Amino acid sequence: xxxxxxxxxxxxxxxxxxxxxxxxxxxxxxxxxxxxxxxxxxxxxxxxxxxxxxxxxxxxxxxxxxxxxxxxxxxxxxxxxxxxxxxxxxxxxxxxxxxxxxxxxxxxxxxxxxxxxxxxxxxxxxxxxxxxxxxxxxxxxxxxxxxxxxxxxxxxxxxxxxxxxxxxxxxxxxxxxxxxxxxxxxxxxxxxxxxxxxxxxxxxxxxxxxxxxxxxxxxxxxxxxxxxxxxxxxxxxxxxxxxxxxxxxxxxxxxxxxxxxxxxxxxxxxxxxxxxxxxxxxxxxxxxxx
Amino acid sequence: xxxxxxxxxxxxxxxxxxxxxxxxxxxxxxxxxxxxxxxxxxxxxxxxxxxxxxxxxxxxxxxxxxxxxxxxxxxxxxxxxxxxxxxxxxxxxxxxxxxxxxxxxxxxxxxxxxxxxxxxxxxxxxxxxxxxxxxxxxxxxxxxxxxxxxxxxxxxxxxxxxxxxxxxxxxxxxxxxxxxxxxxxxxxxxxxxxxxxxxxxxxxxxxxxxxxxxxxxxxxxxxxxxxxxxxxxxxxxxxxxxxxxxxxxxxxxxxxxxxxxxxxxxxxxxxxxxxxxxxxxxxxxxxxxx
Numbered sequence: 001x002x003x004x005x006x007x008x009x010x011x012x013x014x015x016x017x018x019x020x021x022x023x024x025x026x027x028x029x030x031x032x033x034x035x036x037x038x039x040x041x042x043x044x045x046x047x048x049x050x051x052x053x054x055x056x057x058x059x060x061x062x063x064x065x066x067x068x069x070x071x072x073x074x075x076x077x078x079x080x081x082x083x084x085x086x087x088x089x090x091x092x093x094x095x096x097x098x099x100x101x102x103x104x105x106x107x108x109x110x111x112x113x114x115x116x117x118x119x120x121x122x123x124x125x126x127x128x129x130x131x132x133x134x135x136x137x138x139x140x141x142x143x144x145x146x147x148x149x150x151x152x153x154x155x156x157x158x159x160x161x162x163x164x165x166x167x168x169x170x171x172x173x174x175x176x177x178x179x180x181x182x183x184x185x186x187x188x189x190x191x192x193x194x195x196x197x198x199x200x201x202x203x204x205x206x207x208x209x210x211x212x213x214x215x216x217x218x219x220x221x222x223x224x225x226x227x228x229x230x231x232x233x234x235x236x237x238x239x240x241x242x243x244x245x246x247x248x249x250x251x252x253x254x255x256x257x258x259x260x261x262x263x264x265x266x267x268x269x270x271x272x273x274x275x276x277x278x279x280x281x282x283x284x285x286x287x288x289x290x
Numbered sequence: 291x292x293x294x295x296x297x298x299x300x301x302x303x304x305x306x307x308x309x310x311x312x313x314x315x316x317x318x319x320x321x322x323x324x325x326x327x328x329x330x331x332x333x334x335x336x337x338x339x340x341x342x343x344x345x346x347x348x349x350x351x352x353x354x355x356x357x358x359x360x361x362x363x364x365x366x367x368x369x370x371x372x373x374x375x376x377x378x379x380x381x382x383x384x385x386x387x388x389x390x391x392x393x394x395x396x397x398x399x400x401x402x403x404x405x406x407x408x409x410x411x412x413x414x415x416x417x418x419x420x421x422x423x424x425x426x427x428x429x430x431x432x433x434x435x436x437x438x439x440x441x442x443x444x445x446x447x448x449x450x451x452x453x454x455x456x457x458x459x460x461x462x463x464x465x466x467x468x469x470x471x472x473x474x475x476x477x478x479x480x481x482x483x484x485x486x487x488x489x490x491x492x493x494x495x496x497x498x499x500x501x502x503x504x505x506x507x508x509x510x511x512x513x514x515x516x517x518x519x520x521x522x523x524x525x526x527x528x529x530x531x532x533x534x535x536x537x538x539x540x541x542x543x544x545x546x547x548x549x550x551x552x553x554x555x556x557x558x559x560x561x562x563x564x565x566x567x568x569x570x571x572x573x574x575x576x577x578x579x580x
Contacts, residue, residue, distance in 0.1 A: 166538060240457070243457045
């Protein structure tokens with residue numbers, strides 16, 4: 001198979017776009033797609049101070065790399081979750097990426113709060129990890145004057161979020177699917193510049209440019225049947241992910257929920273919370289060794 | 291496998307309900323589920339004159355049969371679409387069903403309007419057929435004083451409708467997913483009492499009670515990959531259809547679309563329409579031989 005642009009040997013045929021691309025032509029094609037998403041949906045602006053949250057996985061590495069290449073003003077935040085060798089490797093990758101991109105890197109250690117993800121009982125681990133990451137990202141961005149937090153969420157992530165919330169009847173979460181929210185009440189703006197990208201597209205990008213990323217899976221990650229289901233649908237209906245996620249964004253903007261979140265300040269840490277003591281502080285109390 | 295209720299030989303194990311049932315116990319189990327949906331979602335009332343639209347397929351036959359057994363006041367409408375032997379068989383089944391249930395049956399012949407579905411060019415056939423059925427059902431119900439039109443739409447039908455509209459960005463259609471709409475502006479109320487039922491559940495019901503139904507597929511029906519996808523998801527996530535369709539109903543009620551349909555009266559037939567000449571009259575003009 002030859003590259004549709006330069007006739008060199010192609011690395012992949014991208015069915016939704018009906019194009020085959022080589023290692024040299026793919027990165028620009030990908031960057032154009034990311035740039036178009038950002039502009040079309042008003043996801044980021046060049047004047048903003050962006051905190052790019054990098055776990056070390058292919059998606060967040062691709063996000064930080066693409067934003068820098070597109071001329072956005074980023075600094076990297078890496079959260080060390082204390083998941084044995086996995087976290088050691090991940091931090092190393094985030095540092096390599098920052099060095100390669102010549103951008104500042106900040107590392108927040110979850111262990112400073114008295115626990116690590118390895119201390120959490122297995123059933124709740126993903127939920128605790130998600131809460132901790134959102135809390136630490138927001139707190140760091142707020143205390144350090146960032147305008148917006150950027151994450152590597154993919155089309156698959158948004159579709160998964162949608163399915164799980166519809167299945168549990170959690171319709172009030174659907175408006176949160178939008179790729180850009182604004183800052184308010186101590187919550188810093190959020191951006192998902194890769195929301196139209198698939199994991200495969202991100203993988204091809206990091207591979208074609210040798211962007212550092214961790215290949216290991218998180219040892220706590222359960223087998224996610226929904227990921228497999230979304231993969232199967234894409235095989236049967238090429239272009240599904242992109243088309244579906246675009247429809248979901250329109251849908252998210254049309255959903256009006258009566259239940260408004262009453263926002264308070266956590267009595268312990270002062271961060272924005274829906275209850276008197278925020279979820280993170282409750283976890284610190286429960287799992288903390290301090 | 292034995293029936294969970296009476297220990298006779300079971301005809302099916304219903305994974306979402308974790309129950310095995312025999313031919314004698316299944317019908318009551320099914321009728322209870324239908325009855326619960328109707329009450330929970332306010333889909334039908336015993337005082338209403340219900341026009342049960344029966345194509346002759348398993349789903350609409352199950353719908354009419356269940357409503358009658360549950361004590362609702364139904365009359366049957368069958369639309370003869372003029373699809374060669376398929377329509378001949380279908381009409382015969384609808385008539386057998388009406389006789390067995392001892393309810394009046396009304397037959398509307400599409401050919402009276404100068405064309406049949408067999409006259410339509412292949413690509414548009416399903417869209418023309420859908421428009422014709424909705425038009426003829428509504429007109430018949432309105433002219434004959436029915437309170438509500440009941441159809442045999444299943445959980446699969448609603449999920450399919452949802453996927454296709456999100457994929458095409460047609461978010462304004464999502465509110466139409468609700469299982470009961472009220473009459474207004476010449477449009478008669480619509481009810482979908484089987485919206486939580488799967489095709490499999492309907493099939494088991496008609497088989498266990500020997501309810502008449504057509505086994506042939508419509509010769510114009512294309513292979514629907516989405517039906518296969520929904521089937522595959524149910525295998526991987528038992529209970530998906532029911533849980534998802536319930537979430538979709540909540541979602542449909544939360545979607546507020548700016549685009550309101552301006553309703554007019556068709557200049558030719560006087561029926562409610564979104565344009566000066568309704569879609570059905572345009573088809574009559576295009577395909578009609580009169």
